Amino acid sequence: MALAPKSSVAKNVLNLAASIEGIEFKYQEMPMGGNALDLTGVPLPEETLLAATQSDAVLLGAIGGYKWDKNEKHLKPETGLLKLREGLKVFANLRPAVVLPQLVDASTLKREVAEGVDLMVIRELTGGIYFGQPRGFGTNENGEEIGFNTEVYAAYEVDRIARVAFETARKRQGKLCSVDKANVLEASMFWRKRILAIALEYPDVELSHMYVDNAAMQLVRNPKQFDTIVTNNIFGDILSDEASMITGSIGMLPSASLGESGPGLFEPIHGSAPDIAGQDKANPLATILSAAMLLKYGLGEENAAKRIEAAVLDTLNRGFRTVDIYSSGTKLVGMQRNGRRSIEVS
Numbered sequence: 001m002a003l004a005p006k007s008s009v010a011k012n013v014l015n016l017a018a019s020i021e022g023i024e025f026k027y028q029e030m031p032m033g034g035n036a037l038d039l040t041g042v043p044l045p046e047e048t049l050l051a052a053t054q055s056d057a058v059l060l061g062a063i064g065g066y067k068w069d070k071n072e073k074h075l076k077p078e079t080g081l082l083k084l085r086e087g088l089k090v091f092a093n094l095r096p097a098v099v100l101p102q103l104v105d106a107s108t109l110k111r112e113v114a115e116g117v118d119l120m121v122i123r124e125l126t127g128g129i130y131f132g133q134p135r136g137f138g139t140n141e142n143g144e145e146i147g148f149n150t151e152v153y154a155a156y157e158v159d160r161i162a163r164v165a166f167e168t169a170r171k172r173q174g175k176l177c178s179v180d181k182a183n184v185l186e187a188s189m190f191w192r193k194r195i196l197a198i199a200l201e202y203p204d205v206e207l208s209h210m211y212v213d214n215a216a217m218q219l220v221r222n223p224k225q226f227d228t229i230v231t232n233n234i235f236g237d238i239l240s241d242e243a244s245m246i247t248g249s250i251g252m253l254p255s256a257s258l259g260e261s262g263p264g265l266f267e268p269i270h271g272s273a274p275d276i277a278g279q280d281k282a283n284p285l286a287t288i289l290s291a292a293m294l295l296k297y298g299l300g301e302e303n304a305a306k307r308i309e310a311a312v313l314d315t316l317n318r319g320f321r322t323v324d325i326y327s328s329g330t331k332l333v334g335m336q337r338n339g340r341r342s343i344e345v346s
């Protein structure tokens with residue numbers, strides 16, 4: 001298992017759950033993002049990618065920070081992350097958004113809207129506009145400067161994410177909503193055509209389609225209408241962050257990125273939260289829950305995963321909250337203490 005340094009709270013939780021279940025992990029901690037830039041001059045050293053591809057699973061801490069914001073594109077931490085996802089060929093990003101009963105009041109939505117939300121956003125991760133060619137800067141026919149990108153999907157890319165989505169929906173409530181912009185974009189019209197073709201393999205799953213602007217609205221109007229959502233890279237990036245706010249905080253949301261074979265990549269959906277860095281304010285639960293997803297989806301260790309999930313619920317039941325999910329009557333703690341609580345009760 002390759003790990004970015006700083007994921008020590010998640011590592012401690014993993015170790016404890018594993019030792020109770022009789023599992024032994026071998027860790028390799030590799031630099032990535034900003035610390036890799038500082039140490040080696042590149043955001044994803046070859047050794048890190050090699051260690052990641054040779055692992056059974058990869059747990060990643062968040063990358064990024066003001067220090068590297070002005071770097072040239074190929075020297076930005078984010079470029080390393082895109083290369084890691086590409087190198088691991090993890091094309092399916094699973095992002096659950098669950099409103100836990102203990103945190104209904106942390107949601108920005110009214111209790112009756114937020115209560116009971118349990119949805120999964122499946123984002124295509126290695127295609128679309130983030131990778132499409134041509135891209136770049138240039139000049140148009142009037143000699144004006146332009147910037148451009150290309151939204152492009154091949155049939156195999158849509159087909160394989162569609163199958164992951166239908167399989168996932170089948171294990172949940174059996175409802176899949178495909179989000180696109182097929183009223184305007186050819187790439188979305190093609191996306192919809194392939195989703196409909198793959199749907200023939202899954203007659204038991206109820207399929208619907210929604211335009212992304214409507215989906216953004218429906219997510220805050222009535223999020224309970226959704227069970228499983230599948231969408232392209234850029235729409236998934238935006239909608240999963242929006243879904244995170246329904247749950248109360250981006251600091252609660254884990255993610256799993258899976259390929260056809262090889263190690264999965266497990267990471268919180270939030271970034272490095274530079275505005276609160278070094279203040280012991282960050283919520284560690286998204287990373288801890290990412291470790292649970294690693295056990296469940298990456299290593300098939302369901303029991304150990306359940307232990308971690310139960311420990312998180314228990315920590316919340318006992319009233320411990322970091323500032324992002326704090327409400328009156330609960331106990332405000334820092335990241336280290338909240339992480340320790342999850343370890344103590346797992």
Ligand SMILES: NC(=O)c1ccc[n+]([C@@H]2O[C@H](COP(=O)([O-])OP(=O)(O)OC[C@H]3O[C@@H](n4cnc5c(N)ncnc54)[C@H](O)[C@@H]3O)[C@@H](O)[C@H]2O)c1
Binds near residue numbers: 063249273274283284
């Ligand atoms: N996958 C990743 O590693 C990833 C994802 C998004 C952004 N980034 C990078 O992170 C840096 C900051 O980006 P951003 O500000 O857009 O996004 P961000 O997710 O870091 O922060 C957005 C807001 O959410 C808060 N937040 C994030 N995580 C939190 C946590 N665990 N607990 C409590 N509050 C939390 C932050 O304080 C901030 O107010 C940038 O360099 C960006 O490129 C990395």
